[in-house]
Amino acid sequence: MATxxxxxxxxxxxxxxxxxxxxxxxxxxxxxxFERLRKELETxxxxxxxxxxxxxxxxxxxxxxxxxxxxMRNPYLTDNFEEGEYVVYLFAPNYDRLFLGLIQGVTHLxxxxxxxxxxxxxxxxxxxxxxxVGINGRLSKNTLVNSKPDKYERGLLYSKKxxxxxxxxxxxxxxxxxxxLSSYRDYVNKSIE
Numbered sequence: 001m002a003t004x005x006x007x008x009x010x011x012x013x014x015x016x017x018x019x020x021x022x023x024x025x026x027x028x029x030x031x032x033x034f035e036r037l038r039k040e041l042e043t044x045x046x047x048x049x050x051x052x053x054x055x056x057x058x059x060x061x062x063x064x065x066x067x068x069x070x071x072m073r074n075p076y077l078t079d080n081f082e083e084g085e086y087v088v089y090l091f092a093p094n095y096d097r098l099f100l101g102l103i104q105g106v107t108h109l110x111x112x113x114x115x116x117x118x119x120x121x122x123x124x125x126x127x128x129x130x131x132x133v134g135i136n137g138r139l140s141k142n143t144l145v146n147s148k149p150d151k152y153e154r155g156l157l158y159s160k161k162x163x164x165x166x167x168x169x170x171x172x173x174x175x176x177x178x179x180x181l182s183s184y185r186d187y188v189n190k191s192i193e
Contacts, residue, residue, distance in 0.1 A: 004040065007036070008037070008173075009164055011037055014029055015068065020063075020064060024063070034057040034070070035057055038057035038070050039055075041070055042072075050178075050185065052075070053075075054073050054074075054075055056070070058070075067092065067093075067139050067149050068093075069089060076192050080105070082105045082106075083108060085103065086102070086103065087102055087103075087181055088102075088103045090152055094140055095137065096165060097137060097161055098162040100177065100180055102158055103156050103157065104155045109151065111150050114155050118154060124191075125187045127183065131160045158183075
């Protein structure tokens with residue numbers, strides 16, 4: 001059984017060797033590995049006491065995404081990953097970095113709207129210890145305004161950065177995931193009261 005540390009490292013390795021001409025779909029190693037990682041994170045969330053979350057991996061539709069992600073949302077707060085807030089792992093392949101954080105859905109918002117909305121949402125959450133306000137680093141080298149990487153960066157309420165070559169043990173990964181999910185649960189409970 002592979003560890004989370006190994007699964008994350010393998011996700012980055014497969015991302016770097018995938019063929020850009022292959023569309024992301026079942027049967028391709030990169031796509032299938034992200035689905036395996038999604039299932040493992042869903043299982044870990046349940047074991048940590050956070051059952052009932054909807055967990056989704058996104059590597060792109062039709063073509064590979066610039067920033068793949070795996071999100072965990074509470075269905076009582078939001079019906080999809082385009083709106084509302086959820087816990088996310090954002091993969092920054094250009095830098096071999098992984099970010100765990102709380103993000104708001106960015107699909108229907110402009111970068112300007114996110115810049116206005118994000119500070120208000122940050123006041124409503126309790127940021128876990130050792131997590132950065134927003135993002136500490138970049139997701140992409142050539143981030144254009146209103147691109148997905150730009151919106152993800154502006155939409156992050158808090159995050160923790162992991163350099164993949166130095167990725168911590170599963171114990172640290174799970175401790176951080178538990179902290180992020182605990183903060184998220186508190187936020188959800190306040191939002192749906």
